[in-house]
Amino acid sequence: MSKVALITGVTGQDGSYLAELLLSKGYEVHGIKRRMSSFNTQRIDHIYEDPHNENMHFKLHYGDLTDTSNLIRIIQDTQPDEIYNLGAQSHVAVSFESPEYTGDTDALGTLRLLEAVRILGLEKKTRFYQASTSELYGLVQETPQKETTPFYPRSPYAVAKLYAYWITVNYRESYGMYACNGILFNHESPRRGETFVTRKITRGMANIAQGLEKCLYMGNLDALRDWGHAKDYVRMQWMMLQQEHPRDFVIATGKQYSVRQFIEWAAEDLGIKLRFEGSGLREEGIVESISGDSTPALKPGDIIVRIDPRYFRPAEVETLLGDPSKARDLLGWVPQISAREMCTEMVSYDLVEAQRHALLKRHGFDVRVSTE
Numbered sequence: 315m316s317k318v319a320l321i322t323g324v325t326g327q328d329g330s331y332l333a334e335l336l337l338s339k340g341y342e343v344h345g346i347k348r349r350m351s352s353f354n355t356q357r358i359d360h361i362y363e364d365p366h367n368e369n370m371h372f373k374l375h376y377g378d379l380t381d382t383s384n385l386i387r388i389i390q391d392t393q394p395d396e397i398y399n400l401g402a403q404s405h406v407a408v409s410f411e412s413p414e415y416t417g418d419t420d421a422l423g424t425l426r427l428l429e430a431v432r433i434l435g436l437e438k439k440t441r442f443y444q445a446s447t448s449e450l451y452g453l454v455q456e457t458p459q460k461e462t463t464p465f466y467p468r469s470p471y472a473v474a475k476l477y478a479y480w481i482t483v484n485y486r487e488s489y490g491m492y493a494c495n496g497i498l499f500n501h502e503s504p505r506r507g508e509t510f511v512t513r514k515i516t517r518g519m520a521n522i523a524q525g526l527e528k529c530l531y532m533g534n535l536d537a538l539r540d541w542g543h544a545k546d547y548v549r550m551q552w553m554m555l556q557q558e559h560p561r562d563f564v565i566a567t568g569k570q571y572s573v574r575q576f577i578e579w580a581a582e583d584l585g586i587k588l589r590f591e592g593s594g595l596r597e598e599g600i601v602e603s604i605s606g607d608s609t610p611a612l613k614p615g616d617i618i619v620r621i622d623p624r625y626f627r628p629a630e631v632e633t634l635l636g637d638p639s640k641a642r643d644l645l646g647w648v649p650q651i652s653a654r655e656m657c658t659e660m661v662s663y664d665l666v667e668a669q670r671h672a673l674l675k676r677h678g679f680d681v682r683v684s685t686e
């Protein structure tokens with residue numbers, strides 16, 4: 315009998331990689347997708363199975379973390395061995411705009427799932443993974459951050475995730491559930507949402523190189539992050555549910571870079587040597603020299619990075635650096651892909667997209683690339 319997994323957030327970055335991983339391990343995978351007015355399954359279209367197939371291994375269910383009865387019904391129908399709660403309003407900046415919705419989805423959504431497991435009497439059968447986050451450390455109290463570092467959340471998103479973290483611990487302690495938190499530091503990939511900083515940079519720079527955009531407008535270039543690759547991190551999510559006892563783990567690379575450094579890497583991958591001048595709101599990224607043929611639209615002296623205060627947050631998390639030694643020592647988990655390699659992979663992916671759009675534009679088609 316194959317194991318059954320239920321993934322919330324299956325249409326997101328991590329959900330898509332995790333679904334692939336579990337399918338490759340022979341799982342029957344169920345995913346919850348939201349009803350949208352347009353298709354939202356681009357990241358999982360390649361593993362989609364025709365519902366008319368008899369032996370389906372991958373099934374999608376309409377649902378929402380704000381809808382209790384819907385969650386109970388899906389869990390009742392699927393009887394999962396493992397639930398991975400990856401669904402969330404996951405954008406920190408957006409959480410300042412929609413704090414209540416973020417709390418409903420990210421905090422209470424987690425409670426709804428745990429309570430559904432309990433209502434259905436599945437506490438001893440169903441293992442539960444909660445997508446916790448390095449944002450819990452916010453205003454950091456210790457560097458590097460590890461499992462015992464005190465939390466100090468700095469956004470409605472992080473406060474909601476703090477509730478989710480503790481309610482997961484509480485259900486483990488109260489009802490003996492196998493429930494655990496992965497405290498994951500930032501992880502990225504070519505499937506990263508376009509408005510998170512790494513993807514905004516790789517996509518924006520590729521578009522600029524191809525003449526589809528003029529300039530990248532950024533917020534805090536000094537922010538420091540510990541960036542890993544989503545593929546490495548979903549492997550750890552699965553490993554956490556395969557242990558004898560449930561435990562919480564920090565998942566990170568132990569290396570830290572600035573947003574400015576990530577821009578320089580992306581530029582380098584496109585054959586652009588960039589120099590930053592000025593400071594604060596007047597800082598600019600100027601093209602110093604160019605090489606190769608992926609930058610037909612650029613010349614030295616072009617200003618391709620500017621600061622826009624719109625992208626500053628009401629309260630910023632300036633620096634995050636994780637200590638993954640518990641995961642390494644107890645589970646043997648070691649990340650395989652460095653931030654620098656990941657940047658190159660993302661730039662290559664976005665450059666192909668940009669070249670495709672540029673080609674269409676040259677042939678008279680109306681091409682618009684939106685950025686945020």
Ligand code: NDP
Pocket residue numbers: 322323324325326327328329346347348350354377378379380399400401402403404405419445446447448497498499500501502507
């Ligand atoms: P994404 O933003 O790519 O995916 C979020 C998923 O949640 C999407 O499938 C989205 O659906 C779904 N979702 C949003 N709101 C709801 C809702 N109300 N009900 C049901 N589903 C909903 O995030 P990631 O894949 O990057 O992250 C996965 C999880 O890990 C998230 O919980 C995130 O907060 C957390 N996390 C992420 C880190 C990272 O660096 N990536 C680090 C630490 C934690 P739709 O596609 O329709 O929008």
Ligand code: GDR
Pocket residue numbers: 404405406407446447448449498499500501509510511512514531532533534535537538539573625626627630631632686
């Ligand atoms: P983060 O990721 O807030 O860490 O949350 P994001 O990529 O949005 O920001 C990282 C840092 O870059 C700075 N920054 C900008 N960010 C964005 N999005 N756009 C900009 O133009 C920009 N300029 C500078 C930010 O201020 C910030 O300091 C991500 C999400 O995936 C969460 O769900 C997850 O929990 C955490 O990572 C760990």
